[in-house]
Amino acid sequence: MIRATSTLAGRSAQQFVDGQWIRAMIAALDGSGGSADAAAWPALQVPAIRVYRNTVRLAALDALRANYRSVRTMVGDAWFDAVAHAFVDVSPPASPCLLDYGAAFPEFLSSLDVAAELPYLPGVAALDRAWTESHIAADAEAVPINAVLRLSEEGAPLQPHPAARALWFGETPAAALWRATRDGESDLSAVRWQAAGALLTRPRWQVHWVACDAVTTALLQMFIGGRTIADALNAMAIDAGPEATGQSFHQLIAQGALMLAPAGDLL
Amino acid sequence: MLTAGVSLKPEHYDDALSSRAAATPGLWFEVHPENYMVAGGPRLHWLERVRREHPLSLHGVGLSLGGIAPLSEMHLAALQRLVFRYQPALVSEHLAWSVHDERYFPDLLPLVRTTAALRRVADRIDQMQSTLQCRVAIENPTHYLPVAGHEFSETDFLRALVQRTGCALLLDLNNVWISARNLGTSAVGYLDDIPWSAVAEIHLAGHTADPTLGEALLIDSHDQPVSEAVWQLYGHAIALNGPVPTMIERDGNLPRFNELLDERDRAHRVLLNASSTATGYLQPQAQQAMAA
Numbered sequence: 279m280i281r282a283t284s285t286l287a288g289r290s291a292q293q294f295v296d297g298q299w300i301r302a303m304i305a306a307l308d309g310s311g312g313s314a315d316a317a318a319w320p321a322l323q324v325p326a327i328r329v330y331r332n333t334v335r336l337a338a339l340d341a342l343r344a345n346y347r348s349v350r351t352m353v354g355d356a357w358f359d360a361v362a363h364a365f366v367d368v369s370p371p372a373s374p375c376l377l378d379y380g381a382a383f384p385e386f387l388s389s390l391d392v393a394a395e396l397p398y399l400p401g402v403a404a405l406d407r408a409w410t411e412s413h414i415a416a417d418a419e420a421v422p423i424n425a426v427l428r429l430s431e432e433g434a435p436l437q438p439h440p441a442a443r444a445l446w447f448g449e450t451p452a453a454a455l456w457r458a459t460r461d462g463e464s465d466l467s468a469v470r471w472q473a474a475g476a477l478l479t480r481p482r483w484q485v486h487w488v489a490c491d492a493v494t495t496a497l498l499q500m501f502i503g504g505r506t507i508a509d510a511l512n513a514m515a516i517d518a519g520p521e522a523t524g525q526s527f528h529q530l531i532a533q534g535a536l537m538l539a540p541a542g543d544l545l
Numbered sequence: 546m547l548t549a550g551v552s553l554k555p556e557h558y559d560d561a562l563s564s565r566a567a568a569t570p571g572l573w574f575e576v577h578p579e580n581y582m583v584a585g586g587p588r589l590h591w592l593e594r595v596r597r598e599h600p601l602s603l604h605g606v607g608l609s610l611g612g613i614a615p616l617s618e619m620h621l622a623a624l625q626r627l628v629f630r631y632q633p634a635l636v637s638e639h640l641a642w643s644v645h646d647e648r649y650f651p652d653l654l655p656l657v658r659t660t661a662a663l664r665r666v667a668d669r670i671d672q673m674q675s676t677l678q679c680r681v682a683i684e685n686p687t688h689y690l691p692v693a694g695h696e697f698s699e700t701d702f703l704r705a706l707v708q709r710t711g712c713a714l715l716l717d718l719n720n721v722w723i724s725a726r727n728l729g730t731s732a733v734g735y736l737d738d739i740p741w742s743a744v745a746e747i748h749l750a751g752h753t754a755d756p757t758l759g760e761a762l763l764i765d766s767h768d769q770p771v772s773e774a775v776w777q778l779y780g781h782a783i784a785l786n787g788p789v790p791t792m793i794e795r796d797g798n799l800p801r802f803n804e805l806l807d808e809r810d811r812a813h814r815v816l817l818n819a820s821s822t823a824t825g826y827l828q829p830q831a832q833q834a835m836a837a
Binding site for chain 2: 295296297299300303304307319320321322324325326327329330333334337338341370371372373374375376377378413414415416417418440441480483484
């Protein structure tokens with residue numbers, strides 16, 4: 279039978295109990311089972327608490343493994359898991375949408391001493407993250423190549439497609455290594471140590487990637503805010519020259535990296 | 546008409562649209578909405594295609610109905626968008642908590658079943674149902690710890706939630722079995738006490754024994770076929786109470802789709818046999834329950 283409703287004082291005490299239980303359980307999950315919070319609850323002292331602890335930890339770890347596939351391929355499971363555990367300790371999941379977990383992982387890798395030995399690794403992680411962002415980005419129609427002339431004449435404003443990402447790495451072969459792992463290359467020693475970039479887009483429901491140069495990366499940025507074609511190309515040509523700018527613009531259009539800017543997004 | 550369904554993972558998207566799936570009467574799919582709370586992209590597109598062919602269930606794991614922090618408005622809004630877009634036949638969540646102090650604990654953690662907790666969880670279910678504009682089913686969690694301080698049995702707590710909010714129940718028989726074994730209580734006794742008229746869905750799943758403690762501690766791993774013990778419990782429950790839409794839940798060690806469908810077909814047969822002896826079943830029971 280259900281008990282009668284408690285008094286106001288009783289309610290307050292019960293709410294305190296509920297909060298105390300949750301704080302104690304969190305302490306036990308974090309490995310502080312002997313803390314004052316957790317010690318008040320005998321249930322948290324039994325060995326079975328590790329079932330919850332393992333589930334919470336492994337779910338975060340599995341999400342990182344899935345979201346940083348190329349990093350994991352390059353460094354191996356043991357190395358990846360050791361670093362991932364350290365990351366989970368400092369940046370546990372904040373949201374139930376684990377598909378999006380680990381945005382700070384590339385920066386975390388940069389902060390590690392080991393980054394000096396593997397200087398390309400944060401870049402590879404940044405591209406893994408770019409893949410995830412591209413995968414879950416909003417849907418939109420990319421500008422088709424046969425509409426460029428008309429849009430240019432009309433002075434129509436363009437902006438990057440929500441799923442387009444371009445990253446340039448001037449000092450490491452991060453982009454080439456990332457592309458090689460995603461393309462299933464087993465021998466990464468063949469990848470040359472040279473600057474390179476990667477352009478990610480999402481035509482037909484699949485994330486697609488190609489090599490790109492620094493001009494393409496910079497040109498895509500030019501369109502943030504809704505510049506017209508002529509405006510962006512003229513500005514870029516001053517730095518990179520008209521030929522390189524034209525080639526990069528063609529690549530962005532051919533890969534579906536640009537879309538018409540909504541009227542409200544104009545500069 | 547919903548009979549038996551399976552959980553749907555990305556590895557089985559193509560299979561879900563296959564001719565075998567299309568030729569399987571009563572088949573439906575269940576997904577975790579948290580895996581689809583995205584702005585766009587292939588996941589939503591895949592789900593759209595599956596939804597065109599089969600009924601869908603959205604089974605939430607991250608709303609933290611049993612917590613004390615306010616429900617995330619952003620999470621509720623994302624869930625609402627999915628419910629409005631995909632018009633699921635079933636929507637469910639857990640009697641558990643998983644969010645506190647802007648931190649998400651990816652598990653279904655137990656609460657102390659106090660009078661204050663009952664009031665709070667009921668308020669949160671009200672908020673969920675009014676936002677989603679549908680009846681939701683609340684699932685019994687797995688238990689590993691002998692938590693002190695409960696004022697209600699779990700079945701009494703669930704019954705009170707049904708009375709206060711009009712919610713439905715999702716009865717996970719694997720959780721019932723594991724919890725009874727781990728805490729030394731009676732699984733059959735639990736089934737005797739559950740308010741069956743509110744049960745809109747049943748979950749069946751596999752479990753594993755703890756590597757150290759063995760059978761003394763069963764873990765709700767969802768990485769094995771449904772155990773014979775749980776199948777027996779299921780047969781007992783359906784024979785006594787009549788058919789209820791049933792889902793084979795599998796999250797890890799994923800088998801081929803056809804193997805999963807074979808397991809699902811076993812549940813389907815149990816439901817058909819029960820319906821032949823009961824009157825009035827093989828109506829879209831869950832859809833009626835959800836439409837309340």
